[in-house]
Amino acid sequence: MTTLVPQAPLAPHAPQPHPKRHGLSRLARVTIVIGVVALLLVVVSLWMGTVPVSLWDTVRAAVGIDTGTGADFIVGQLRAPRVYTAALVGALLAASGALMQSIARNALASPDLLGISAGAAAGAVLCIYLTRNTSSLALAPWAVGGALITSALVIVLGSRGRLEPFRMIIAGIGINFVATAITTLLLTKVPQELVPQAYAWIVGSTNARTWQHVAMGAASCLVIIPIALFMVRKLRVLEMGDELAAGLGLKPGRLRFVALATAAIAAGLAAALVGPIAFVALVAPAIARRITRSPGITVAASAIMGVILVVGADLAARELLGSLQLPVGLYTSLIGGPYLIYLIVRSKGSFQ
């Protein structure tokens, strides 16, 4: 397949364990391993911080058990909402990216590069400008609306009769600039006292998240992830070409529409929770595909990889530079930017 996904070189005679004969497939085994890694990372992230808390108290406070110590506040009210929100956002972004890369048959497709995250940001800043409300719940419908409008534009501009992946990416890059310009313009109109909040939100910040954010993130994941998982088998067939998929009884147009709408809503919800965190949607599915060597979209492994990336970036944001807490989006960009360059260098000029 001529996507930008770098394939791990496969020895021609490498034994290929098959699920039916040798226990679990590589995909299942790798998914379980990274799932454990993600869980450990979440616990470490809850445990680490300027105020020392015992590991046992951390775990109990994180699941809501009253410890009668400072952990109840430090972990239960400060760290847990932030870490859980980061994890849920990571899963949402990665699922969104996995769906888009499958539809576009291209590793460059992701809500941030296609301008859909920027559309969500523009919608959210419009909400701040018009309603002066910065709560995630208030931002959510605006961010989702912005994401849906931009993804509709990407689809309309990216198709000539049928969807053309490369055209779609070019259209997305253009829309990205326009949406970013609108956001910047609106920022200059936002009342002075709201600018720091609006700005922190635009860079992508997990600071000061509450259990309200966790509830919203969990509800979003409970809807988005099962829909995405449900589509995986059909999307893997669609990746083999519209004609083949239609011959096998699928409806390519409808499938693509549902997958893209799901991806756009996921990106919009993630943006409403923490702002537009760059590169996670691009990088998480690509890494998941690389390490699982899955021929085609993997939603579960991608979502877990998204959790690892955002929780890891959040931990770095909190701990690396001491008192200077930089927004999490900065760290994901620091990882994602070089990875994007690596993808382009590896692709040897084939972009489609």
Next chain:
Amino acid sequence: MTDTPRLAAAEVTLAYGDARVVHSVSLDIPPSAITAIVGPNGCGKSTLLRGLARLHAPASGTVLLDGHNIHERSTRDVARELGILPQSPVAPGGITVRDLVGRGRTPHLKALRPWSAADAAAVTEALSVTNLTGLADRPVDSLSGGQRQRAWIALALAQQTELLLLDEPTTFLDIAHQYDVLDLLHGLAASGRTIVVVLHDLAQAARYADHLILMSAGLILARGEPSEVLTADRVAAAFGLPVTVVPDPVTGTPLIVPTGAPAGRSATPAREQAGIKEIAP
């Protein structure tokens, strides 16, 4: 043919936008036999095949599957009766032969009953028929062109449909692998499957087809037994190339030989001996 055809077209017109490619074509596909569609580039043969496979909705007319409009049935139901192998499907990077073939089970799978012994058995059988059992766990990327084409045919076989449509399955294969694929199709027809195949090579079509459809400019020029369809006049008219038809020395089926030899290479006495007459298009 005494059996009723399962697949037929009644005055089917196929168009891309306003451009009509197939003009009011009627035909029926004989069961348990190979039907080959031949004709010059751009004559609409691939479009007709896609129309028969319900991948291209007719501008007018009806494609009939078991006597009913194919577009009025659920596409998933149709996919359990009719398989289509398009010209250039994309093999996902790193996929194994077994995984690729398994995707042919798509119309038989349900969300809550993902994979069963029947599915595994269908894949095993498709691999065995296409002689790929030993390569089942190899990545498709590592196969030769001929093996890869057999893997795609195996995918269509795993679909377990009685009707199997293939769009130029021999393209890009060397001559040995072309005959490999044709022999495979012949075996499938002999075991009761109904095959419709678009082919480029007229001699191959004549050798392997039980029923031949010769198209030109979106119309069917002739259809029937290959020896009746492939006359020098018709082939010359369809392709715009002066030809003569001689019996295939091995099978006795029509063999098309162009009469315009390069300058200085025309073996005139041999031509007269063979009774070759010039036929203008």
